[in-house]
Amino acid sequence: KIDYYSTDGDLVKSYLTETIELPAMATLNYIVEKEEDKGGSGAKFIIEVEGVDETVKPVIEAVMIGNFSNKGFAFSTQGTPVL
Template structure:
């Protein structure tokens, strides 16, 4: 059943992606190559001074991502774009994202996306993007996302969507974050 679901997901992604000539527009996606600006992220979030915050909860979340995957017996490389999505699942309370960092296969920091903490409203989300042509992360890349809150709230969903398009072929899959530190 899982194999069928994965094939269905790949087939849908293939049909959607191969029909698109250009990427969708309109959303606040912070690109690693151009560097995020607060204006790009404030559509759903607002800057906050964490020295004024009395945090009662918070976690560090590890999200595995792939700037490329291997295929065929010759280990050819297929490059992927990555969108990291941070979603506040709480209906009433804001979530404060204090850090979003991108690391490569060797564990070296590639990019730190935030210059200051951002308060994400209830049910708000924010995205961070790594272009398909950017292969600095490697097959073992990851994001570290740190968040805090002033009140008890439901656990956020932090996940990545990897997408690759080459000619008439497309591939898409997701990776969910794992809490590594309270």
């Protein structure tokens, strides 16, 4: 599951409607458009994954890029497990 939540904790969008299987070393990309403002400044994703066993540890990372006038910016952040 890949769910996108607003600053207030409200579900904005569910990105998956059915289970998918990724092969080893595969990648998924999801884009939140620049004009999207429903998430607010504290928007977040909750991602649920299942592996063959407990040794499977996915790498989950978000990348933000943008620009204002002639200035550009970019940053990335790693996902944090929520138990």
